[in-house]
Amino acid sequence: MTLPLTPSQTIGPFLAIGLPWPDGPYVVPEGTAGAITIGGTVRDGAGEPVTDAMIETWQADPDGRFAHPDDPRGGGTGGFRGFGRCPTDAAGRYRFITLRPGRLPSRHAGWEAPHLDVSVFARGLLDRLVTRIYFSDEQEANAADPALTAIADPARRATLIATAGDAPGEFRFDIRLQGEGEHGAGETVFFDI
């Protein structure tokens, strides 16, 4: 038996009524040992900040495990929520406090580099956009990651990699929903999962 799916619709401009959580951006509490911040700006095709988007993240714990029955290696370290939710502010910015995810075994022999899965919801998006955040200081792991290596263009690949900020443990990941020109230059890579 296969039931037909319920269609997606846009989150609309009024998501702030129901969706923000006070602790949404705090995947771990501020001050947690080893915590990092990941933040950036969401921009549209004109380069303008998108001030009514919502970003969600989902990731493994520092050992690369998930507290979920479908992680065949068993649950992750206790209490790590792994999920973050942050609406963009009046300047189109979002920011999460979390722990660095570990590398993950892939379906094939080999490993996926440490990454976060990202959902982007906004007015004007009739379905979510999915991207991934990788880390600039994981060059060796990134070079062997199946999703990254499948993207031939280094400029496109670079849109998936958070860059280290000025302070230790600070990462920047900007999201460009729509690039410039006919070929969408600078556009973030979005995935069909």
Place this chain on the structure above:
Amino acid sequence: MTTHPLLAPGGIVLPSYRRPPEGVHPPLDTPAYRSTVLRVPKRPLVLLEQGLTEVTGPLLGEEQPVPEDADLTTRHAGEPVGERIIVTGRVQDCNGRAVPDTLVEIWQANAAGRYAHGIDHHPAPLDPNFDGAGRCMTDAEGRYRFVTIKPGAYPWGNHPNAWRPAHIHFSLFGRAFTQRLITQMYFPGDPLFGYDPIFNSVPDPSARERMISRLDLSLTEPDWALGFAWDIVLRGREATVFEQEEERW
């Protein structure tokens, strides 16, 4: 921690979630809905094989909503104005399996078609007794239930004389990142359906119908509130050796 038998030597063995068929989800590029024009990617999406991150997802069991979170009519000093309604249904995956213990969040306009949000400038009255947000967890059979007020239609700036049909926004997690869904529930017989580019962004007319709730008198609380039924279907797994495993759920 013992080694799990599904950790195969060639790689990890994981379920896969079926991909949505064409025509169900709206194409991102839907220029009739003007806000899409500068926000949708120009490049095609890149196909990603589902890995551990995609087949797992937040289970969010720790901070259970309280029953009051599912009743939008009783949390203020007075009663909200409008038609009191019950909205209830089942969350299932496309294999017909219930999705239990999953968070359902809703938000909506009040009976006059006004959102309790600073950027809504529709000159319809705010209702001090209605904030328009609700949440609940599905039960063991995947059922959710809200008591609320029927939202009003409202104008928006998409095109001259544009009005949205009455709707309630729904947010669902399922149990895997692949199952995440944000959508809108509509009410039967709304005369605005034919004019709404968001409702009509769904290409398949039968899929559009699946966003419309159904009046169900058996769900009505007599002399109190009308009942509307709306079932939600999320992506499900491919049939594989995992079918026995799935019985755990």
